Amino acid sequence: MQKTPQANRLYELLQRLGRLIRQAEYETGLNPAQWEALCYLARCNKVSNTPSALTAYMGTTKGTISQTLNALERKALIYKQKQSQDPRKVSLHLTKTGRTFIKEHQSKENYSKPLALYTKQQQALIEDAIETILKAQLTKRQGATFGMCKSCAHFCPNHDRTNQNTPHFCQLLNVPLSDKDKEEICAEHLETL
Ligand code: SF4
Numbered sequence: 775m776q777k778t779p780q781a782n783r784l785y786e787l788l789q790r791l792g793r794l795i796r797q798a799e800y801e802t803g804l805n806p807a808q809w810e811a812l813c814y815l816a817r818c819n820k821v822s823n824t825p826s827a828l829t830a831y832m833g834t835t836k837g838t839i840s841q842t843l844n845a846l847e848r849k850a851l852i853y854k855q856k857q858s859q860d861p862r863k864v865s866l867h868l869t870k871t872g873r874t875f876i877k878e879h880q881s882k883e884n885y886s887k888p889l890a891l892y893t894k895q896q897q898a899l900i901e902d903a904i905e906t907i908l909k910a911q912l913t914k915r916q917g918a919t920f921g922m923c924k925s926c927a928h929f930c931p932n933h934d935r936t937n938q939n940t941p942h943f944c945q946l947l948n949v950p951l952s953d954k955d956k957e958e959i960c961a962e963h964l965e966t967l
Contacts, residue, residue: 788907802879804849807832807842809879812851815868816876819923819958821947823866827961831920851875909965921963924956928964931956 777785799809814831815823822831829839843866846852851872854864868876889897912919923929923944929951933943940950946962 784907798883802875804846807834807838808845811839811842812846812868812872812876814959815852815866816873817959818920819955819960820865822920822959822961824863824961825866828866830918830961833915833917846872918961919963919965920959920961921965922956923951923958923960923963925966926960926963927966928962929956 796806799806802809804812810832811828814828818827818831821827825836825839825843828843829836832839843852843854847854850869853867853869855867857863857865889900892900909919911917924931926944928944928946930943930945932941934941934950937950940952940955942951942953942956943949944951946964
């Protein structure tokens with residue numbers, strides 16, 4: 775299919791924005807891969823905080839992820855913990871310093887100010903359009919979507935209304951979910967059709 779001038783313009787805008795975002799990421803003192811890995815660990819749920827899920831999310835190699843994680847560990851931003859079910863596997867966690875580091879640097883990047891010019895519906899449309907472009911790229915590369923739990927086909931909202939802490943449920947993993955869990959991203963996320 776031939777690209778329209780609008781599609782070309784959109785590509786150009788995303789490319790420039792991507793470059794500016796990467797420049798800002800270097801200003802954190804981390805390289806973009808380290809920054810992205812840290813942001814992922816701050817957003818993912820408890821079944822997705824593993825080196826293999828992070829490798830799939832970033833679409834890179836195990837070796838690169840291992841170097842990235844070692845660098846973040848040296849900077850005391852994350853720590854690794856052996857999994858109780860299988861001590862050969864590790865889960866990844868942000869340290870207190872890591873959480874503060876993310877908060878401080880994310881608050882410097884004020885993307886909400888320009889977006890405030892739009893209504894909530896318009897903002898949802900912008901999010902939808904960018905997500906559609908991203909999903910098309912992921913499909914091309916056979917990458918997982920890592921969508922938000924609440925939009926997953928396995929997500930069962932208000933499964934147990936009597937339980938205020940974990941009213942929702944995951945039909946795939948058979949685990950109850952809280953309101954916080956439903957906002958997190960997941961390696962097992964399945965698009966609803
Ligand atoms: S409902 Fe989907 S996204 Fe949520 S925990 Fe289960 S598999 Fe992951």
